Amino acid sequence: MRLDLAxxxxxxxxxxELIEASIGVAEGRVAAIAKDPHLPKAEVELNAHGLIALPGMVDMHVHLRDPGYEWKEDFHTGTxxxxCGGVTVVADMPNNxxxxxxxxxxxxxxxxxSAKAVVDYALYAAASRRLRELDGMFREGVVGVKAYMASRDPELVVDEGLLSRVARRVARAGSLLLVHAEEVGELSSMGARSVLDYCRARGPALEYRGVKAALRAIAGLDVRxxxxxLSTIGSLRELRRAKQSGLKVTAETCPHYLLLTLRDVARLKALAKVDPPIRGWRHRAELWRAIGEGLIDALASDHAPHAPHERWVDDPLEAPSGIASLEVALPLIEDPRAIPSQGGPSGGGRRGRSARVDERGVEDNLA
Incomplete structure (x- = not known):
């Protein structure tokens, strides 16, 4: 066997399981995993003693901003x-x-x-009233359709009726329907004066109602x-019911919901503004428990970068939402200190085994 890299x-x-071994690469693909003496010499030899080799991660939810917002990030810098963060496949959202x-x-x-990316990528189409366009985008190879029940772009806002029509198109194509599930009205009507106010105004009930609406929209359809x-206890409850009823439904959560609480929002201000918002510690604890139980199917970064001058503003409704995390999501989640104790917001108490995310969980479910 001729190897390019060992x-x-x-x-x-x-x-x-973690096993002591060496990895052989030929023509850009893993060709062998074997005990060191059994692996032939390669053109390039790397000494990785003391290191752990993990499979490249797939992040199914990123916003690389290209095209249209390249001053924030483009396909080259994002990938x-x-x-750098161990992610070898990204699936980019369509709100360009x-x-x-x-x-x-x-x-x-x-x-x-294709001209800029340095890792593999997949693309989503956006749901809109241009339903016939979806068929052409399916033929072009999109891996799913993202529907926004809440968006600053009026072209992207989808209500329950339109979502049901989109779902029928997605079902016919055998594709995947992804939903940002929040029933949010005019943001300016929330009366927010700070990012903490914004989090409380855009509260858990809005996501809960959005999840229920999304589930109603696919009722009777053979669609994924x-x-x-997902960020709330109520959403997790609806997810469990939907799975138990036999619906083809999966869900993700994100590192910021697992690592931050409203206390952090008070400190970080606009840097912690994200949609759906950061929640309180009880919601965070339930998310960790849902991961341990396998109710949450995937972790995704929801990587959403912005330029610094866009974040350092006084009005929280003017600051764009999103946290840039592609490079750090996996290291943060793999750090045992990330797992919250079960004792409350101050962090006291025992750490529950159900909250653990070990290497196998990351290998299988960090999407």
């Missing part, structure tokens, strides 16, 4: 961050400028991605529904 002396995650609601816009985005960035 990575020797590391511990390799195989089937949920470089992904590679203009949003990816037509085949022509999708083709332009493919051109940008994925609920994005």
């Amino acid at each position: 990575i020797r002396g590391c511990r390799v995650l195989v089937g949920g 470089m961050a992904a590679a 400028r203009p949003p990816i609601t037509t085949t022509a816009r999708l083709r332009r985005k493919v051109e940008e991605a 529904l994925h609920l994005c960035h």
Whole structure:
């Protein structure tokens, strides 16, 4: 066997177990995993003693901002961050400028991605009233359709009736329907004076109602529904019921919901502004428990970068929402200190085994 690269002396995650082994790479693909003496010499030899080799992660929810918002990030800088963070496949959301609601816009985005990306990528189409455009985008290879029940872009806002029509198109194509599930009215009517006010005004009930609406929209349809960035106890309750009823529904949560609480929002202000908002410690504890039980199917970063001058503003309704985390999501979640205790907001008490995320969980479910 001729190898281009040998990575020797590391511990390799195989089937949920860490084993002492070396890795052989040929023509850009893993060709062998074997004990070091049995792995032939390669053109390039790397000493990885003391290191752990994990499979490359798949992040199914990122916003790389290209095309349309390249001053925030583009496919090159975003995928470089992904590679640094151990993410080898990203699936990019369609809320670009203009949003990816037509085949022509999708083709332009493919051109940008193919010229700049340094890791593998997949793209989503955006749900809109241009329902016929979805068929063309399916033929172009999108891996799913993202529907926004809450968005600053009026072209992207989808109500329950339109969501049901989109779901029928997605079902016919055998594709995946992803939903930002929040029933949010005019943000300016929330009366927020700070980011903490914003979090409380855009409260758990809005996400709960959005999840219920999304589930109603797919009733009776043979369609796969994925609920994005769940953050509340009520949403988890509806997710459990939906799965028990036999619906084809999956869900994700994100590192910021697992690591931050409203106390952090008070300190970080606009830097912690995200949609849905950061919640209180009880919601965080339930999210960790749902991961341990397997109720949450995937962890996704919801990576959403902005330029610094956009974040340092006084009015929380003017500050764009989103947290940039592609480079740090996996290291943060893998840090045992990330797991909250079961004793309350101050962090006292025992850490529950049900809250643990071990290497196997990351291997299987960090999407």
